[in-house]
Amino acid sequence: MKLEDKELLDNIKLLNQYKGIVNIMEVCGTHTVAISKSGLRQALPTNINLIAGPGCPVCVTPDIYLDYVYELALKDDIIIVTYGDMIRVPGSQPEHTLEKAKSRGAEVKIVYSSIDALQIAKQNPNKKVVFLGIGFETTAPATAIAIIEAEKLNIDNFYIISMHKIVEPVMRALLEDEELSIDGFICPGHVAVIIGEKGFKFLEKYNSIGVIAGFEPGNIAKALVEIIHSKETSDYVLKNVYSKLVRKERNLIAKGIINKVFKIENDIWRGLGLIENSGLKLREEYDRFNIESIFPVNYGSNEKNKACQCGDVLKGKIRPNQCKLFGETCTPDYPIGPCMVSGEGSCAAYYRYNF
Amino acid sequence: MKKLEETISLSFGNGGEKTSKLIEQIILPAIGNDALNLLGDGAILNTAGAIAFSTDSFVIYPLVFPGGDIGKLSVCGTVNDLLMCGSIPKFLSLSFIIEEGYSFKELKKIMASINNAAAEAGVKIVTGDTKVVDKGHGHGLYINTAGIGERIQGVELGKNRISVGDKVIVSGNVGNHGISILCARENFIDSTIESDCAVLNEVVLAILKYGTEVKLLRDPTRGGVATTLNEFTEGMDYSIELIENDIPIDLTVKTACDLLGLDPLYSANEGKVLAVVSESIAASLIEDLEKLKLGKDAAIIGEVVSYVEGKVILKTNLGGKRILDKLNNDILPRIC
Numbered sequence: 001m002k003l004e005d006k007e008l009l010d011n012i013k014l015l016n017q018y019k020g021i022v023n024i025m026e027v028c029g030t031h032t033v034a035i036s037k038s039g040l041r042q043a044l045p046t047n048i049n050l051i052a053g054p055g056c057p058v059c060v061t062p063d064i065y066l067d068y069v070y071e072l073a074l075k076d077d078i079i080i081v082t083y084g085d086m087i088r089v090p091g092s093q094p095e096h097t098l099e100k101a102k103s104r105g106a107e108v109k110i111v112y113s114s115i116d117a118l119q120i121a122k123q124n125p126n127k128k129v130v131f132l133g134i135g136f137e138t139t140a141p142a143t144a145i146a147i148i149e150a151e152k153l154n155i156d157n158f159y160i161i162s163m164h165k166i167v168e169p170v171m172r173a174l175l176e177d178e179e180l181s182i183d184g185f186i187c188p189g190h191v192a193v194i195i196g197e198k199g200f201k202f203l204e205k206y207n208s209i210g211v212i213a214g215f216e217p218g219n220i221a222k223a224l225v226e227i228i229h230s231k232e233t234s235d236y237v238l239k240n241v242y243s244k245l246v247r248k249e250r251n252l253i254a255k256g257i258i259n260k261v262f263k264i265e266n267d268i269w270r271g272l273g274l275i276e277n278s279g280l281k282l283r284e285e286y287d288r289f290n291i292e293s294i295f296p297v298n299y300g301s302n303e304k305n306k307a308c309q310c311g312d313v314l315k316g317k318i319r320p321n322q323c324k325l326f327g328e329t330c331t332p333d334y335p336i337g338p339c340m341v342s343g344e345g346s347c348a349a350y351y352r353y354n355f
Numbered sequence: 356m357k358k359l360e361e362t363i364s365l366s367f368g369n370g371g372e373k374t375s376k377l378i379e380q381i382i383l384p385a386i387g388n389d390a391l392n393l394l395g396d397g398a399i400l401n402t403a404g405a406i407a408f409s410t411d412s413f414v415i416y417p418l419v420f421p422g423g424d425i426g427k428l429s430v431c432g433t434v435n436d437l438l439m440c441g442s443i444p445k446f447l448s449l450s451f452i453i454e455e456g457y458s459f460k461e462l463k464k465i466m467a468s469i470n471n472a473a474a475e476a477g478v479k480i481v482t483g484d485t486k487v488v489d490k491g492h493g494h495g496l497y498i499n500t501a502g503i504g505e506r507i508q509g510v511e512l513g514k515n516r517i518s519v520g521d522k523v524i525v526s527g528n529v530g531n532h533g534i535s536i537l538c539a540r541e542n543f544i545d546s547t548i549e550s551d552c553a554v555l556n557e558v559v560l561a562i563l564k565y566g567t568e569v570k571l572l573r574d575p576t577r578g579g580v581a582t583t584l585n586e587f588t589e590g591m592d593y594s595i596e597l598i599e600n601d602i603p604i605d606l607t608v609k610t611a612c613d614l615l616g617l618d619p620l621y622s623a624n625e626g627k628v629l630a631v632v633s634e635s636i637a638a639s640l641i642e643d644l645e646k647l648k649l650g651k652d653a654a655i656i657g658e659v660v661s662y663v664e665g666k667v668i669l670k671t672n673l674g675g676k677r678i679l680d681k682l683n684n685d686i687l688p689r690i691c
Contacts, residue, residue, distance in 0.1 A: 037671075039669075040675055217672075
């Protein structure tokens with residue numbers, strides 16, 4: 001047996017010996033999926049309560065942006081370029097998805113890299129090519145690099161809509177919510193690659209336990225053991241079990257690129273409302289790459305299905321299968337909210353993997 | 356005989372002189388036989404006893420990919436479907452929808468592939484059709500094949516024959532075709548992964564030697580192993596439990612999927628068989644398959660269970676269980 005597999009099984013045994021009740025939030029959607037997909041959730045005792053948090057960037061994108069992108073896609077001179085998850089996410093209406101827009105004649109292309117979006121712009125000089133900038137600090141540098149390259153190469157038909165968000169403000173909002181009872185956080189490893197251990201040190205000021213973890217089940221199990229140990233010893237110093245990739249300090253180059261292109265502004269989060277200083281928007285000097293300056297977003301438009309409890313799921317107040325719409329009205333085939341349709345959405349993970 | 360032009364124009368589909376030229380100079384030289392050469396409206400055939408009948412259409416892009424092309428695939432697809440029905444494939448029909456502007460040189464290569472695959476499968480192409488459509492339609496070339504196979508005696512396949520305790524077998528490594536096509540089409544990564552596209556006569560006949568101990572066969576094409584096994588369990592009072600560690604996957608396929616955020620269990624296969632068989636013959640069947648070129652990686656990957664109904668459950672490497680759902684939408688690469 002490989003050493004890391006033995007360590008994983010030993011940690012699972014340890015976790016099953018723990019008799020206390022502990023509430024742990026996995027902030028990042030990729031952690032939610034990894035925990036479900038690997039079967040780790042079923043391998044843990046029920047007194048260890050794993051709560052899915054708001055770290056799925058698609059899940060926290062509000063309807064105003066989704067409706068906006070849908071309408072934009074249907075314009076004749078627009079090509080939408082996006083990462084894959086966004087294709088099926090519904091806006092205020094189930095029909096408002098990029099997949100449906102594509103079937104109505106919209107040009108929508110999926111890419112793995114923001115630089116591919118630049119290529120598409122070069123190949124289609126008569127169209128406005130709009131890249132959907134979505135994700136946390138992990139993907140913001142890639143969007144920024146595309147803007148910097150577009151400026152260097154004088155590409156005048158490349159645009160972005162920035163829906164990028166940052167993780168610290170939403171975690172602070174959770175910690176300041178008196179209704180929530182979270183003993184510790186599994187902190188997103190890939191965000192930590194950019195912002196360093198330093199980026200999560202704020203948790204110590206709240207006396208909240210945080211462990212930075214990667215996405216293999218072994219690393220996640222190790223993080224869970226650390227959280228429980230920290231709880232039992234009242235040790236609130238931030239831990240890092242993903243040290244092969246996460247350093248103490250932030251990645252200065254990535255941070256530099258983000259700061260060059262983006263400024264921090266208040267932003268709207270699905271189900272959580274307005275969170276101050278939580279969004280990344282293009283700086284004025286890059287305004288010519290901002291599609292919002294040509295087609296403004298309607299920030300006053302309607303809210304959607306009132307029965308949708310995505311907000312409570314994202315805050316960890318209810319499990320996905322406790323939402324009234326889960327599994328009956330809201331399914332991966334017919335999603336009401338993004339949590340169900342995104343590959344990393346908590347509801348989709350519960351629906352697909354749990355029984 | 357006048358030399359043909361380089362590309363196909365609309366007039367080659369009008370049923371007149373040019374169509375005849377296309378058939379005589381491209382199609383018959385590649386796949387002609389005593390039945391097809393008659394060029395009748397249909398073929399008069401003799402078969403021994405009950406038959407199986409199947410059809411499939413092929414709209415794959417790119418038309419040529421690592422490990423094959425649309426021609427080879429169009430033969431393998433229908434031949435394999437007939438084999439999964441428990442029949443020996445005998446005859447195929449072959450219909451082309453060609454986009455105006457497609458090159459004759461490319462069409463000849465496709466015809467050669469069709470001929471090679473048909474010869475390997477032991478089938479005759481006995482009737483066909485050719486249409487040509489306007490530029491901008493047809494993506495180069497679409498193909499439909501339909502086929503007739505002679506039912507094999509002593510074999511009875513169906514979901515209702517499956518019992519708790521039966522074993523699930525796969526004939527080899529899974530996920531290759533889907534991933535190879537995705538990489539060839541989108542150029543996401545530099546990949547050497549080839550499609551597993553192949554006719555499965557030898558493999559299926561080796562399985563069917565076990566007669567009524569074989570309960571069901573299917574080739575896990577679109578939607579992969581996960582979707583096909585869900586078709587086995589849907590609406591039934593049993594489920595299938597798979598052991599993740601036992602499912603054979605090429606390391607290159609696994610790595611490509613990890614990089615691209617995809618799951619090999621949902622990636623199409625065009626040269627593999629899933630079989631549900633009695634527990635008593637499973638081990639012996641694996642030994643037989645391992646001696647074959649297309650069965651050397653065969654494995655028992657799961658069994659039929661009764662603790663839940665109508666599902667496919669995956670027992671993961673760390674002993675947890677999760678549901679392996681049907682593919683409900685295209686597999687999409689993730690954001691981060």
